Structures are given as structure tokens and as C-alpha cells.
Amino acid sequence: MGLEEKLPSGFLLTTVEKVxxxxxxxxxxxxxxxxxxxxxxxxxxxxxxxxxARFGMEVFRGSPRQADLMIVAxxxxxxxxxxxRQVYDQMPNPKxxxxxxxxxxSGGMFNNYAxxxxxxxxxxxxxxxxxxxxxxEMLQDAILKLHEQIRTSKLGVNQQEAARxxxxxxxxxxxxxxxxxxxxxxxxxx
Amino acid sequence: xxxxxxxxxxxRETTEGTVYDVTGGDWDQIAADIAQSDDxxxxxxxxxxxxxxxxxLRLILEIDGxxxxxxxxxxxxxxxxxxxxxxFRTWTQGTTFVTRMDYVMPFFNEAAxxxxxxxxLGIEDDIPDRATLIRVLLMELNRISSHMVxxxxxxxxxxxxxxxxxxFRDREMVLDLFELITGLRMNHAYIRPGGLSQDLPPxxxxxxxxxxxxxxxxxxxxxxxxxxxPVFKARLKDIGYLDxxxxxxxxxxxxxxxxxxxxxxxxxxxxxCGYDTFDFEVPTTDTCDSFGRFLLRLEEMHQSLRIVExxxxxxxxxxxxxxxxxxxxxxxxALGPDGLGNSLDHIKKIMxxxxxxxxxxxxxxxxxxxxxxxxxxxxxxxxxxxxxxxxVSDGGTRPYRVHFRDPSFTNLQSMAAMCEGGQVADVIVAVxxxxxxxxxxxx
Ligand code: SF4
Numbered sequence: 275m276g277l278e279e280k281l282p283s284g285f286l287l288t289t290v291e292k293v294x295x296x297x298x299x300x301x302x303x304x305x306x307x308x309x310x311x312x313x314x315x316x317x318x319x320x321x322x323x324x325x326x327a328r329f330g331m332e333v334f335r336g337s338p339r340q341a342d343l344m345i346v347a348x349x350x351x352x353x354x355x356x357x358x359r360q361v362y363d364q365m366p367n368p369k370x371x372x373x374x375x376x377x378x379x380s381g382g383m384f385n386n387y388a389x390x391x392x393x394x395x396x397x398x399x400x401x402x403x404x405x406x407x408x409x410x411e412m413l414q415d416a417i418l419k420l421h422e423q424i425r426t427s428k429l430g431v432n433q434q435e436a437a438r439x440x441x442x443x444x445x446x447x448x449x450x451x452x453x454x455x456x457x458x459x460x461x462x463x464x
Numbered sequence: 465x466x467x468x469x470x471x472x473x474x475x476r477e478t479t480e481g482t483v484y485d486v487t488g489g490d491w492d493q494i495a496a497d498i499a500q501s502d503d504x505x506x507x508x509x510x511x512x513x514x515x516x517x518x519x520x521l522r523l524i525l526e527i528d529g530x531x532x533x534x535x536x537x538x539x540x541x542x543x544x545x546x547x548x549x550x551x552f553r554t555w556t557q558g559t560t561f562v563t564r565m566d567y568v569m570p571f572f573n574e575a576a577x578x579x580x581x582x583x584x585l586g587i588e589d590d591i592p593d594r595a596t597l598i599r600v601l602l603m604e605l606n607r608i609s610s611h612m613v614x615x616x617x618x619x620x621x622x623x624x625x626x627x628x629x630x631x632f633r634d635r636e637m638v639l640d641l642f643e644l645i646t647g648l649r650m651n652h653a654y655i656r657p658g659g660l661s662q663d664l665p666p667x668x669x670x671x672x673x674x675x676x677x678x679x680x681x682x683x684x685x686x687x688x689x690x691x692x693x694p695v696f697k698a699r700l701k702d703i704g705y706l707d708x709x710x711x712x713x714x715x716x717x718x719x720x721x722x723x724x725x726x727x728x729x730x731x732x733x734x735x736x737c738g739y740d741t742f743d744f745e746v747p748t749t750d751t752c753d754s755f756g757r758f759l760l761r762l763e764e765m766h767q768s769l770r771i772v773e774x775x776x777x778x779x780x781x782x783x784x785x786x787x788x789x790x791x792x793x794x795x796x797x798a799l800g801p802d803g804l805g806n807s808l809d810h811i812k813k814i815m816x817x818x819x820x821x822x823x824x825x826x827x828x829x830x831x832x833x834x835x836x837x838x839x840x841x842x843x844x845x846x847x848x849x850x851x852x853x854x855x856v857s858d859g860g861t862r863p864y865r866v867h868f869r870d871p872s873f874t875n876l877q878s879m880a881a882m883c884e885g886g887q888v889a890d891v892i893v894a895v896x897x898x899x900x901x902x903x904x905x906x907x
Binding site for chain 2: 355
């Protein structure tokens with residue numbers, strides 16, 4: 275991205291990380307990407323009672339080029355998917371995606387020919403928010419969790435290090451379901 | 465430029481990989497044709513992701529200077545395949561799907577669908593009065609919330625943010641009621657073939673009365689905020705003109721038709737759910753423009769409030785589901801001690817006393833009831849116009865086909881007639897006055 279990515283590892287980088295994290299999380303501009311029912315709840319979250327302005331993000335940008343958060347609110351049809359990707363590509367880095375509602379997260383109840391079974395087929399997703407539709411409070415919670423994630427995110431070499439560690443951890447992680455080793459396998463596979 | 469044999473979307477290679485964009489299809493061709501002609505016409509593509517097109521509507525405008533010479537809409541960006549999904553679910557499960565069609569007016573979808581299923585079953589006369597009354601009550605509340613969304617999003621599109629905030633504020637009040645009654649803010653699946661999923665909770669009537677009082681007061685504010693505002697008026701007056709002949713030719717219904725002076729309202733002309741016993745008026749104007757439609761909707765909210773009030777006065781205790789245990793689920797759902805699922809008492813009863821009942825319950829829930837073969841059409845007057853359901857049964861436990869005549873879809877085709885010859889900025893106003901909800905248009 276910018277200069278901050280080129281800093282050497284050490285005190286300077288961690289300081290810049292903290293400052294950048296604070297700055298980035300404090301004023302996120304969401305792009306409007308309302309698609310279906312969830313979009314109405316997203317608008318409600320921006321309006322009076324729930325008031326996203328309290329978190330410094332009441333300005334929903336019409337243009338993706340001014341936004342750094344895309345809230346995919348609703349079901350993404352096959353026809354909409356390329357548009358979604360294009361809007362995502364138009365957003366400047368760094369950028370984040372919240373997939374709002376079960377439809378955007380996994381296709382939800384519409385397991386059919388028309389709906390993309392999860393928007394993560396098209397764009398990388400940072401926060402999955404279940405619910406049909408999720409309540410405005412849930413969207414706020416997701417946004418606050420994302421703020422936390424942004425605040426503590428790493429930059430430059432530190433980020434590469436963190437990514438490597440995460441991958442190592444994932445490789446070492448034990449499966450949650452106990453599977454018999456193939457050498458011990460007896461009888462029919464379960 | 466992509467070759468015509470390519471997939472629907474255009475392709476561009478970037479350093480980050482292939483990027484698909486919204487070119488392709490008719491768009492390329494139109495743009496190429498126009499580029500060759502030597503006049504000043506330009507094609508402007510608005511949407512499908514545009515803050516002012518009311519969801520994922522795509523408008524393709526041909527403009528000459530600031531004047532729109534040709535307007536088309538591109539739809540299908542929210543096609544969900546709901547009608548197809550219905551064919552793979554039982555008749556009762558269908559309500560869960562139809563409520564997500566036009567998500568701004570879920571109760572109308574459910575009611576229209578259930579009326580059609582009940583017609584097929586031949587049980588229209590067996591629906592308990594209380595169920596019908598609560599249906600009417602919810603539909604009218606829903607009409608208010610739908611018009612609130614119209615006011616709010618319409619206002620937002622015009623840049624009148626105050627109106628938007630007001631609209632959402634009052635919509636919240638309606639949603640609170642919905643949540644109290646059905647347990648959900650949206651997408652309720654509360655109206656079921658044969659009646660309702662459950663009765664009104666305790667305290668609902670008081671909450672309703674409280675709401676009516678507050679809403680009366682708030683509705684008056686819109687009058688002051690919008691009708692008296694010269695900018696608002698100037699933006700809406702004489703914009704989106706469509707006269708009666710145009711409405712008739714294009715099949716427009718709802719506020720668009722009534723703004724042309726014809727008092728056509730299914731609640732009066734073809735009463736269902738006992739609307740003929742309620743005291744209300746159908747407002748009309750003859751201005752044929754967006755401002756007239758806005759005023760109409762304001763007045764309709766007042767009328768809906770009147771109906772809600774009458775419903776609340778008339779409510780009497782009674783069942784909310786047909787007595788026929790072949791259709792109504794045998795269990796009257798009562799909450800268990802953990803606040804979820806069926807009550808233990810009920811489970812004990814059904815498990816312990818009668819094997820027969822258990823089998824019957826299981827069959828009904830997993831397989832559903834059978835609907836005699838045939839087809840029918842049921843229509844209700846939704847906030848946007850005539851919402852019709854054409855249901856076909858082949859005698860099975862699942863629909864053979866259910867088609868929705870969604871008013872947004874039909875009304876949207878009047879967009880071209882309203883916009884052509886006008887200014888670009890007025891397109892937004894005209895589309896907002898149609899109030900299409902793409903969930904309903906594309907389904
Ligand atoms: S998750 Fe539910 S509310 Fe959200 S778009 Fe899908 S169907 Fe609509």
C-alpha cells in the first residue's frame with residue numbers, strides 16, 4: 275500500500291501500527307451496498323434510533339472510491355456478483371467487507387440456481403454476520419468487532435509474520451472431529 | 465470490447481487477475497451504435513449500484529443535453545428464484561419464502577399467498593374471525609410502514625435527509641409492534657394457510673392503542689415538513705406525469721392509478737378479508753404527478769390508522785387457526801420453560817397419550833397437507849397496487865407453481881412513460897414515486 279508497509283520491523287513499525295490502527299478504525303466510511311431485506315435494516319441502523327454516527331460512520335458513501343468498508347447487505351444473485359466484485363475493486367486499500375445476513379454469508383435459505391452461495395466466493399470477507407435479517411444491534415456489534423480487528427491489525431513485515439504464524443497454527447490445529455487413522459480402520463468407514 | 469459470444473459480463477485483465485464488469489449484453493451494442501451517430505446524444509448508465517435508484521435497479525438513459533430522450537430499466541439483479549423454491553417446499557413452508565419477496569410489505573405477500581391456498585383448499589369460510597381481523601390489522605400496519613419507507617427513501621433520494629430520519633423513526637414504531645406480535649421485525653411468516661401461527665401476545669392491544677395515539681400526532685408532522693416546503697413541492701410537482709389512459713395501457717395500479725383520478729382499490733371494488741365492513745375512504749387526486757402520489761400515500765396512512773383502530777375495537781377472543789386438524793398443526797405452540805420450542809407438557813401429552821396423534825403430527829409437519837388439484841387467483845391491495853397470486857396445485861403436498869403478480873414489477877414499466885422528455889434529475893423523483901421494491905420486481 276503506502277510507505278508504512280516499507281518500514282523495518284521494530285519500535286517504529288509498532289508505533290506506526292498503533293497510530294494507523296486508531297486512525298483507521300475511528301472513521302470508517304461504508305459504501306452503500308444494499309441489496310435486499312437486510313439493506314433496509316442497514317438503513318435503519320444508520321437512522322435515528324440506532325445512530326451509527328456515534329461510531330463515526332454515519333456517512334454512507336455513494337461512490338465506492340470514497341469508501342473503505344463494504345457492507346454486503348442481502349442476497350447476491352449470479353447477475354449481481356460481477357457488479358459486486360467491480361465495486362469492491364474500485365474501493366481503495368485498505369478495505370474491509372462485512373457480509374450481512376445469512377444470504378450474503380452462505381446463501382441462506384435460497385439454495386438455488388439464482389443466488390451466489392456466500393459472497394466469499396466473490397470477495398474476501400472479514401466479518402460474517404448471521405441473521406435473517408440481523409437486528410441493527412447485531413450490525414453494530416459486528417461493526418465494533420471489526421473496529422477492534424482494524425485497531426490491532428499489523429502492517430508491513432509484522433503483517434507477513436502474523437499471516438505466517440496464523441497459517442502455521444492452522445496447519446497444526448487438530449481436527450475437531452476425532453477420525454480413526456487409516457491404519458487402525460476397521461469395518462466400514464463411518 | 466468483448467466478443468458477443470462471451471459470457472453476460474465483460475472481462476478486463478488486471479495485475480490482480482481477471483475482473484468482470486457490467487458491460488456486455490445490450491449495453492455494449494447501444495453504446496457502439498450511439499458512438500457512430502454524429503449527434504449529441506449520450507447514454508448514461510445508472511445503477512445497479514446507485515444510491516438513488518431505490519435498490520438494485522439499473523436505469524439506462526439516453527440523454528440529449530439534460531433531457532432524457534429514452535429510458536429503459538434493467539432488472540433481475542435481485543432475482544432470487546423464490547417462485548422456484550416454493551415448488552420444493554410444503555404449502556405451509558411457502559409463507560417463509562413469500563414473505564421475503566417484497567420485503568417492505570411482508571404481510572401482504574403472506575396474506576395473498578395464504579388467501580390463494582385457502583381458496584384452493586376451499587376453506588375460505590372456515591377461517592376464524594379473529595384470524596382475519598388480525599390479518600387486516602397487520603396488513604394496515606404494514607401499509608403504514610411501507611409508506612414510511614417510501615417517504616424515507618424517497619426523501620433521501622431527493623436529498624431531504626430530515627424526511628428520511630423521520631420516516632425511519634416512525635417505521636421503528638410499527639416494527640416494534642410487529643416484533644411484539646410476531647417475534648420478528650421483518651420477514652415474519654406469521655400468516656399461515658388456515659389462520660395465523662399464534663395469537664396476539666398479552667399487552668398487544670394496549671401497545672396498539674398507544675401506537676395509534678402517537679402515530680396520529682407524528683403523521684401530522686409530515687404534512688408540515690413536506691407539504692409546506694417549497695423546495696420539496698417544486699421538485700415533485702408535475703414530475704412523473706402519467707394520465708389515466710397511460711395507467712390503463714400499462715396496467716399500473718395502486719397510488720399511481722389513484723393519482724390519475726380513478727378510485728380503484730381492491731379493498732373496495734373486490735373486498736376480501738371483510739374489508740367491506742370497515743369504514744374508510746380511498747383517496748384520489750387528479751394531478752397525475754409525483755406530488756399527488758406523495759399526498760395520496762400520506763392520506764392512505766391516515767386511513768390505515770382508522771382501520772387499525774376499528775380492528776382493535778372489534779377484537780374478540782377466539783381461535784386463530786381453522787379447526788380442521790388436517791390443516792392446522794395439531795400443536796398449539798406453547799413456549800417451553802427455556803423460552804424455546806414446544807412446552808414439555810404438550811410433548812408429554814402428545815408422546816404419552818396417543819400414538820396416532822404423534823404420527824399425524826409428524827406427517828403434517830414433515831410432509832404437509834394435500835391441496836386438491838386446481839388453480840386459483842387471489843389478489844390483495846398492497847401499498848404498491850394489486851398484488852396477485854396465481855397458485856396451481858397438482859394435488860400434492862407442494863405447489864405445482866405459484867406465480868406472483870407483483871405491483872412493483874408492473875408499475876415499473878411506466879417509468880419510461882414518466883421520464884422520457886423530462887430532465888435527468890427528475891428521473892429520480894419519478895422512480896421514487898413509483899416506489900418499486902426490487903425484491904418484489906425480481907423475486
Ligand atoms: S438474510 Fe434474510 S433478510 Fe437478509 S437478504 Fe437474506 S432473506 Fe433477506
